């Protein structure tokens with residue numbers, strides 16, 4: 058077991074570029090591979106922990122191992138020119154050149170897709186409420202200031218801009234008072250989705266300060282928590298110093314008549330295999346929480362129908378409810394991870410066909426695009442033309458939901474903005 062120095066608050070020491078060289082299995086990787094990681098991690102966030110390293114990664118299969126790909130930045134995630142520039146700056150020891158190369162690379166990676174910074178920020182009394190996003194009528198997203206990091210970072214994460222110390226790009230808020238006032242002014246909002254980063258990185262006392270005021274809002278039905286902690290640090294719900302306290306907090310949510318909907322991010326069935334995660338799930342479910350699962354479809358990590366089928370089967374066996382399969386957003390190292398929509402839909406359908414109806418609660422593949430969440434339902438031939446059949450699962454205008462529409466079939470398209478209307482239409486119906 059990797060030594061895990063723990064501080065006075067019971068926190069483990071995160072594993073970063075500074076200390077990864079102490080890990081025995083990592084040290085056995087070829088030096089060239091370690092160098093590639095060091096270069097790529099100048100640009101992309103790298104942070105992991107002993108549980109991921111020792112319980113989830115199969116080191117005999119690195120670097121192809123899916124969990125290794127999930128947390129270790131790879132050379133192929135940077136284009137070759139960027140890689141060369143960053144490596145040269147790193148080798149030369151020229152700090153300024155390195156900082157410049159790194160920031161150019163980051164800026165080129167579209168850190169805030171789908172209008173996150175400029176759109177959907179709600180207002181109260183003419184003031185913008187930072188740390189909130191309100192896109193779909195019934196659900197408000199809340200980004201608590203204390204939850205803007207994670208127990209480990211996913212290499213494909215579209216929120217990576219928040220983790221790399223970019224103060225300007227970072228949006229966060231400790232304004233739970235604003236949230237409560239906003240909810241009171243908007244009784245149509247039934248759900249608050251607490252997200253990040255990962256809200257479960259917060260100590261329970263801090264999390265309680267965010268959640269408890271919400272229990273007083275009568276129109277609110279559901280508190281969702283978007284989290285990868287079950288996959289990356291299940292001890293949050295078992296042996297951490299404030300694990301019992303967080304379970305009590307979730308029980309208080311249920312006792313107040315609200316549903317705690319835990320939106321668990323699981324990328325691969327291996328994350329569901331360990332004793333630790335299974336104990337954590339049991340504890341979580343015993344509080345009355347409902348656990349739904351979601352993840353993006355990612356090349357090198359889970360681009361395989363059997364992997365998804367196995368993931369959903371295991372989830373159902375453990376009492377979880379499969380919820381979403383997402384298409385990777387157009388940010389970060391997208392070229393490395395992207396799966397074309399046509400292939401994504403085949404993977405989804407192949408997996409879906411293999412599982413019992415109890416796992417067919419899952420929906421996807423879904424793009425969280427500017428106009429809404431768009432699902433690729435399938436392909437069809439209409440009037441002699443091969444088309445994608447698409448639908449909105451969520452939309453800026455709720456009237457768009459439940460209205461199938463068509464795009465020209467493409468084997469290469471990876472996102473909504475690469476699709477063209479089919480059947481002689483000039484624009485999609487939602488483009489007005």
Ligand SMILES: *Cc1c(COP(=O)(O)O)cnc(C)c1O
Pocket residue numbers: 190192193196197198250425430450451
């Ligand atoms: C996905 C999403 C939600 C929640 O959508 P559900 O389909 O209800 O899970 C809310 N707000 C935003 C911005 C989202 O992307």
Ligand code: SF4
Pocket residue numbers: 206207209210211214215216217253254255284285322
């Ligand atoms: S856990 Fe979520 S927010 Fe954190 S790095 Fe992974 S995808 Fe991003």
